[in-house]
Amino acid sequence: GAGVSQSPRYKVAKRGQDVALRCDxxxxxxxxxxxxxxxGQGPEFLTYFQNEAQxxxxxxxxxxxxxxxxxxxxxxxxxxxxxxxxxAVYLCASxxxxxxxxxxFFGPGTRLTVL
Amino acid sequence: GENVExxxxxxxxxxxxxxxxxxxxSDSASNYFPWYKQELxxxxxxxxxxxxxxxxxxDQRIAVTLNKTAxxxxxxxxxxxxxxxAVYFCAAxxAGFQKLVFGTGTRLLVSx
Numbered sequence: 001g002a003g004v005s006q007s008p009r010y011k012v013a014k015r016g017q018d019v020a021l022r023c024d025x026x027x028x029x030x031x032x033x034x035x036x037x038x039x040g041q042g043p044e045f046l047t048y049f050q051n052e053a054q055x056x057x058x059x060x061x062x063x064x065x066x067x068x069x070x071x072x073x074x075x076x077x078x079x080x081x082x083x084x085x086x087x088a089v090y091l092c093a094s095x096x097x098x099x100x101x102x103x104x105f106f107g108p109g110t111r112l113t114v115l
Numbered sequence: 116g117e118n119v120e121x122x123x124x125x126x127x128x129x130x131x132x133x134x135x136x137x138x139x140x141s142d143s144a145s146n147y148f149p150w151y152k153q154e155l156x157x158x159x160x161x162x163x164x165x166x167x168x169x170x171x172x173x174d175q176r177i178a179v180t181l182n183k184t185a186x187x188x189x190x191x192x193x194x195x196x197x198x199x200x201a202v203y204f205c206a207a208x209x210a211g212f213q214k215l216v217f218g219t220g221t222r223l224l225v226s227x
Contacts, residue, residue: 004158031213033213033214033215035215040220041219041220042119042121042204042206042217042218042219042220043159043204043215043217044217045214045215045216048213048214050213055213056212056213056214059214091158091159093158095213102213103149103161103164104149104161104215105161106151106158106159106160107158108156108157108158109157109158
């Protein structure tokens with residue numbers, strides 16, 4: 001496809017359920033990022049992959065959050081035992097190279113609502 | 116760590132007017148400063164960026180300025196149009212680190 005895609009676009013979960021959010025980056029992009037965007041706020045960094053290696057997971061808020069990118073393309077963000085404070089839009093971004101200055105292209109996000 | 120502050124939080128202008136959004140950052144090691152536009156229900160879209168070795172960059176109606184000494188950078192939109200209405204985010208990135216640190220956003224409303 002032409003851009004970063006994410007699925008599902010909307011997810012409603014009951015508190016305590018596990019959820020899995022998928023990101024398909026732009027083909028050939030080496031770097032992949034996950035951000036969390038609370039309502040009315042800017043995106044906040046969660047984690048970063050370079051190919052299949054998770055190089056930075058300093059932004060993951062708790063050990064209930066887990067991300068993987070096993071083959072260096074598609075990535076999944078998993079949240080276990082969801083809590084109401086996990087409600088947010090989860091954004092995925094990819095960039096072509098590993099350079100610091102490289103442009104990050106964002107997907108449309110997955111809006112997670114935890115009841 | 117890096118902290119990015121953004122002002123104003125909301126900005127209303129008439130079509131054809133100019134709009135200016137300002138950001139400050141705390142980490143003097145930051146050297147890449149992109150600006151994103153986010154429309155309702157969509158992901159952020161990069162509209163312009165600037166690197167620390169440049170003081171100003173223009174792209175048609177959009178320009179960004181950077182003052183490294185004062186640690187602030189600004190987005191200038193001239194001849195605003197209703198389709199410029201959106202939320203705009205500034206961000207900063209540090210050399211050697213890939214993650215972006217975002218400001219809190221500016222909601223721009225351009226009235227016809």
